[in-house]
Amino acid sequence: MQANQLIALLQEHDLYRGTTTALAANTDFTALGYDSRKMTAHGLFVCKGKAFSPDYLKQAIDLGATAYLAEQDYHVAVPGILVSDVRKALSLTAQLFFGFPQNDLFLIGYTGTKGKTTSTYFTHNILNQAFPGQVAMFSTINHVIGTQPQDTFKAHLTTAESFDLFHEMRQAVDNGMKVLVMEVASQAYLVHRVYGLHFDVGIFLNISPDHIGVNEHPTFANYLLCKQQLMLNADRCIINADMDHFDAVYSAAKVSTDPDKIFTYGVDNPQASLSLHTQDATLTDSTFTVTANQPALKSLAATYHVSVPGDFNQGNATAAILASFLAGAHTADMQDGLAHTRVPGRMESLATQHHGTVYIDYAHDWGSMNALLHFLHTQFPDHRITAVLGSTGDKGEDRREGFAKALNAYADQAVLTTDDPGHEDPRAIAQEIDDRIDHDKVTTTYIAKREDAIHHAIAHATNDDLIVLAGKGEDAYQKVNGVNTPYPSDPVVAKHVIATLEA
Ligand SMILES: CC(=O)N[C@H]1[C@@H](OP(=O)(O)OP(=O)(O)OC[C@H]2O[C@@H](n3ccc(=O)[nH]c3=O)[C@H](O)[C@@H]2O)O[C@H](CO)[C@@H](O)[C@@H]1O[C@H](C)C(=O)N[C@@H](C)C(=O)N[C@H](CCC(=O)O)C(=O)O
Numbered sequence: 017m018q019a020n021q022l023i024a025l026l027q028e029h030d031l032y033r034g035t036t037t038a039l040a041a042n043t044d045f046t047a048l049g050y051d052s053r054k055m056t057a058h059g060l061f062v063c064k065g066k067a068f069s070p071d072y073l074k075q076a077i078d079l080g081a082t083a084y085l086a087e088q089d090y091h092v093a094v095p096g097i098l099v100s101d102v103r104k105a106l107s108l109t110a111q112l113f114f115g116f117p118q119n120d121l122f123l124i125g126y127t128g129t130k131g132k133t134t135s136t137y138f139t140h141n142i143l144n145q146a147f148p149g150q151v152a153m154f155s156t157i158n159h160v161i162g163t164q165p166q167d168t169f170k171a172h173l174t175t176a177e178s179f180d181l182f183h184e185m186r187q188a189v190d191n192g193m194k195v196l197v198m199e200v201a202s203q204a205y206l207v208h209r210v211y212g213l214h215f216d217v218g219i220f221l222n223i224s225p226d227h228i229g230v231n232e233h234p235t236f237a238n239y240l241l242c243k244q245q246l247m248l249n250a251d252r253c254i255i256n257a258d259m260d261h262f263d264a265v266y267s268a269a270k271v272s273t274d275p276d277k278i279f280t281y282g283v284d285n286p287q288a289s290l291s292l293h294t295q296d297a298t299l300t301d302s303t304f305t306v307t308a309n310q311p312a313l314k315s316l317a318a319t320y321h322v323s324v325p326g327d328f329n330q331g332n333a334t335a336a337i338l339a340s341f342l343a344g345a346h347t348a349d350m351q352d353g354l355a356h357t358r359v360p361g362r363m364e365s366l367a368t369q370h371h372g373t374v375y376i377d378y379a380h381d382w383g384s385m386n387a388l389l390h391f392l393h394t395q396f397p398d399h400r401i402t403a404v405l406g407s408t409g410d411k412g413e414d415r416r417e418g419f420a421k422a423l424n425a426y427a428d429q430a431v432l433t434t435d436d437p438g439h440e441d442p443r444a445i446a447q448e449i450d451d452r453i454d455h456d457k458v459t460t461t462y463i464a465k466r467e468d469a470i471h472h473a474i475a476h477a478t479n480d481d482l483i484v485l486a487g488k489g490e491d492a493y494q495k496v497n498g499v500n501t502p503y504p505s506d507p508v509v510a511k512h513v514i515a516t517l518e519a
């Protein structure tokens with residue numbers, strides 16, 4: 017990447033503010049990075065971040081940086097390229113450096129407060145039926161950039177930093193990937209991780225108050241606005257017609273997209289492009305039918321089976337059906353892909369002989385807990401519901417009240433326990449939930465150690481019980497005082513308890 021190419025791109029986006037000292041137009045950068053510890057020779061170092069220190073720039077220069085990109089002059093021995101917004105500039109620079117890999121991918125992006133990971137997995141599985149070995153995925157759980165074992169690895173964020181995002185896209189393209197399905201967190205728009213990225217399909221699953229706080233969004237309006245950006249940056253849009261704030265999201269989509277390229281879906285909703293209708297729901301899976309209300313979509317009218325329970329997952333599956341259709345998949349691919357998708361830690365069920373059915377689910381805020389308990393309560397009214405849960409420390413304090421609200425509405429028992437307490441006392445967190453519980457409806461117990469809480473809930477259950485282990489999915493750690501303390505994970509603990517009880 018040459019300095020003059022980069023400056024031209026930054027000028028095009030009105031970000032360029034000059035250089036600190038003379039920089040030869042033909043300076044060639046063979047490395048780019050924002051972490052000083054990883055800088056190499058002939059590199060361009062990007063100075064960004066809340067915790068940035070000028071010492072990082074000095075270290076980057078020692079390791080070979082020949083220039084830096086920043087919002088201010090750091091008065092060092094190498095020239096600086098100054099910009100008005102370094103995060104936007106980082107995204108554009110990464111695109112240029114990695115040769116605009118997005119141009120070689122059919123790009124599908126999911127946003128929503130809930131269901132991003134599940135829908136991304138559904139779509140990945142469907143498209144892998146249609147285009148075997150050519151579908152990349154960036155989810156909160158895993159990234160898949162190729163077909164070899166080393167091409168699948170754990171994610172750090174829901175949406176990676178722009179530099180990492182475009183780097184992995186480059187690798188995916190070089191590995192022969194043709195499609196990428198990814199999660200787009202509202203935070204990604206807030207901090208410009210996807211600045212300048214255009215999606216072939218953008219999907220808006222739902223929105224409810226979450227991620228509002230000091231380190232996230234200042235207000236709900238800002239949260240909604242950030243999520244709406246996906247609609248403004250997508251060729252075709254898919255929107256859940258049943259969600260709150262539908263009109264606002266649809267209006268945003270219309271700003272840049274013709275109505276005939278905006279698709280909607282909803283439950284028993286003849287106004288939506290696709291209407292879904294529950295056919296059958298069991299404790300472990302469900303079947304639904306789709307009716308097409310637009311002639312172009314009529315091939316999608318069919319019956320689909322999903323091996324993940326939960327009515328909300330039928331909505332997620334329908335979004336995936338539409339997205340996959342726009343990517344070129346056929347109905348048979350969708351039926352096959354959906355029937356065989358398992359999402360780690362999301363509505364995973366374990367059947368027991370004498371202790372009911374155990375669900376392991378990542379529900380960790382009011383929206384997800386409410387959707388989950390509402391589904392179990394309405395679908396299986398003859399079963400008693402016991403939830404094992406805590407609430408994370410150091411953030412999302414309003415979740416504690418939300419959990420109590422959902423439990424009061426739909427649960428019979430709660431075993432309050434530890435869930436990533438951070439720097440807080442897990443007992444005090446549990447007490448905050450308990451204080452808001454209506455004890456005429458829900459009986460509560462506090463057991464600090466999560467393993468013991470799970471054992472207690474399953475051991476006391478009969479075959480009429482549904483036990484929900486909420487909040488941690490497959491996490492194999494508890495965040496305590498800033499340290500990820502090893503924890504065997506809910507599925508491992510639950511399987512061990514069941515095996516011991518039923519030996
Ligand atoms: C608020 C936010 O977006 N923070 C992210 C951001 O941090 P930052 O840019 O402020 O950087 P920083 O961590 O303060 O560090 C400063 C800079 O010094 C550099 N450094 C640091 C040490 C050193 O020795 N040398 C060096 O150069 C770092 O590489 C960095 O560039 O950039 C970092 C990577 O460059 C991210 O790891 C970090 O995410 C934090 C960890 C995070 O947890 N963010 C959450 C809020 C988040 O983004 N969540 C969403 C999901 C939310 C949702 O579901 O909607 C997500 O996408 O995961």
Ligand SMILES: Nc1ncnc2c1ncn2[C@@H]1O[C@H](COP(=O)(O)OP(=O)(O)OP(=O)(O)O)[C@@H](O)[C@H]1O
Nearest residue numbers: 129130131132133134328362377378379384387388
């Ligand atoms: N469409 C939906 N509506 C409401 N709740 C949902 C929906 N889809 C999934 N959930 C619930 O939310 C939990 C998280 O689901 P998933 O991981 O797919 O969402 P996400 O958007 O990636 O979440 P997060 O941003 O918290 O990582 C699930 O375990 C389930 O309880």
